[in-house]
Amino acid sequence: MLDPLMHDIDPAVREKIAALAEEMRRNGGGRDDPVRSVMGLLGDRWSTLVLLVLETGTWRHADLRRMTARLSAEQAISQRVLTLKLRALEREGFIHRDVTTDVPPKVSYRLTPLGLDLMTQVRGLIDWINTRRAPILASRAAFGEEHP
Amino acid sequence: MLDPLMHDIDPAVREKIAALAEEMRRNGGGRDDPVRSVMGLLGDRWSTLVLLVLETGTWRHADLRRMTARLSAEQAISQRVLTLKLRALEREGFIHRDVTTDVPPKVSYRLTPLGLDLMTQVRGLIDWINTRRAPILASRAAFGEEHP
DNA sequence: CCGCATCCTAGGCGATACTG
DNA sequence: CAGTATCGCCTAGGATGCGG
Numbered sequence: 105m106l107d108p109l110m111h112d113i114d115p116a117v118r119e120k121i122a123a124l125a126e127e128m129r130r131n132g133g134g135r136d137d138p139v140r141s142v143m144g145l146l147g148d149r150w151s152t153l154v155l156l157v158l159e160t161g162t163w164r165h166a167d168l169r170r171m172t173a174r175l176s177a178e179q180a181i182s183q184r185v186l187t188l189k190l191r192a193l194e195r196e197g198f199i200h201r202d203v204t205t206d207v208p209p210k211v212s213y214r215l216t217p218l219g220l221d222l223m224t225q226v227r228g229l230i231d232w233i234n235t236r237r238a239p240i241l242a243s244r245a246a247f248g249e250e251h252p
Numbered sequence: 253m254l255d256p257l258m259h260d261i262d263p264a265v266r267e268k269i270a271a272l273a274e275e276m277r278r279n280g281g282g283r284d285d286p287v288r289s290v291m292g293l294l295g296d297r298w299s300t301l302v303l304l305v306l307e308t309g310t311w312r313h314a315d316l317r318r319m320t321a322r323l324s325a326e327q328a329i330s331q332r333v334l335t336l337k338l339r340a341l342e343r344e345g346f347i348h349r350d351v352t353t354d355v356p357p358k359v360s361y362r363l364t365p366l367g368l369d370l371m372t373q374v375r376g377l378i379d380w381i382n383t384r385r386a387p388i389l390a391s392r393a394a395f396g397e398e399h400p
Numbered sequence: 401c402c403g404c405a406t407c408c409t410a411g412g413c414g415a416t417a418c419t420g
Numbered sequence: 421c422a423g424t425a426t427c428g429c430c431t432a433g434g435a436t437g438c439g440g
Contacts, residue, residue, distance in 0.1 A: 117309035121319065124304060128323045131382060138388045139381045147295015149433075156272060161265035165402060171269065175276045182434050187403060197391025208401055208440080218387055225380045232373045233287045234279060239366055240286045243345025297413075313422055330414050335423060356420080356421060 142196060142222075150181045151189050152226060155215070158199060159223050162214040165190075198222055290344060290370075298329045299337050300374060303363070306347060307371050310362040313338075346370055 110118055131137060145151040150172065157163060157171050165186065173180035181189070190213060193199045198219030204210040215223065233240075258266055279285060293299040298320065305311060305319050313334065321328035329337070338361060341347045346367030352358045363371070381388075 113315065114309055117311075120308035121305065124308060125323055129325070131385070133323070133325055138385050139378055142381050142388075143295045143300060143377070145295070147291045147293070152291060157269065160268035160272060161262055163265075167261065175273055175281070177276075177281050179434090183403080184405095184435085185433055188433090195392055195395040196388055211402060218384065218391075221384075222380070225377050229291070229373050229377060230287055232370070233290050236366065236369075237279070237286050240290075240344055243366075244343055247343040327414090331423080332415090332425090333413055336413090351422095359422060 138196070145189075145192060145196070146226060148189070150185065151193060152230075154181075154186070154189055154193065155198065155219065155223060155226065158213060158215050159220070162202075162212050164210065164212050168213065193219070286344070293337075293340060293344070294374060296337075298333060299341060300378075302329075302334070302337055302341065303346065303367065303371060303374065306361060306363050307368070310350075310360050312358065312360050316361065341367070 113121070131139060134140075153172055153175060154168065157168060157175070163171070169180050169183065169186055172186075190199065190201070194201055194213075197216060199213050200216050202212045202214070261269070279287060282288075301320055301323060302316065305316060305323070311319070317328050317331065317334055320334075338347065338349070342349055342361075345364060347361050348364050350360045350362070
């Protein structure tokens with residue numbers, strides 16, 4: 105079934121790609137596939153930063169917003185987008201939303217066990233990138249010279 | 253310096269957030285900070301899929317395009333965007349571009365050692381998500397019921 | 401304090417056609 | 421075959437104002 109475009113592909117590569125295709129077929133691959141949605145979240149402008157802050161404890165909505173401003177050293181996440189991202193993270197099961205019965209109600213967010221577990225992966229990735237900062241910047245410099 | 257908005261934050265949380273702030277300050281945090289750019293790439297529509305294919309060996313541009321179509325089971329990446337993504341990946345130092353002296357020249361791409369190393373991290377993250385598929389989908393279902 | 405509705409802009413991505 | 425140029429769409433994200 106993959107043959108038509110497997111013409112002059114190296115046999116060893118052909119085997120590996122078949123395994124990859126099988127893996128992709130088993131999982132969804134669609135837009136709402138967890139792999140794509142979660143990696144999409146981690147790659148967006150704010151979600152990872154929000155998760156990093158929530159990793160330190162429980163946060164109120166407004167404090168969370170102000171803290172993103174401090175940490176990114178630029179500007180705060182807009183109120184609308186923060187709510188959007190918190191909803192998305194809550195939907196995936198990574199954070200939990202608490203609402204008190206006070207008037208006005210106080211809303212706070214914290215990581216779920218699943219979200220805490222996710223952060224070990226995210227931490228690993230961030231640390232990997234940070235320790236590879238030098239070769240990455242070197243590659244960018246070289247790339248810049250070859251592309252006038 | 254963080255005091256003004258540290259009013260009623262839990263002392264234990266305050267310590268952790270200070271450590272996080274220090275970590276963010278040391279690294280850039282800007283738009284072209286490696287952490288943001290790399291995670292942005294991994295979270296976009298195509299880069300991770302391209303990396304997964306290149307993990308299997310060396311690929312020509314056109315074959316790579318056709319393979320993304322097969323693997324995503326939807327449509328192929330557009331020629332323009334594939335070139336864009338390959339350039340970005342090359343710039344970060346994750347893939348290498350080979351051009352033969354033939355006429356017409358043949359162009360092929362493969363992972364660099366750095367890119368291969370990156371894939372161990374990406375693999376870990378993808379595997380983590382795949383093994384958490386059930387709780388994530390369960391959380392989505394519960395979220396859907398609470399949000400009519 | 402929190403969330404929602406509205407409007408707006410920038411950028412990601414696809415489609416097509418064209419060059420070497 | 422690989423890459424570029426142009427176009428148009430669509431979504432992420434910001435700004436503001438209102439209501440609970």
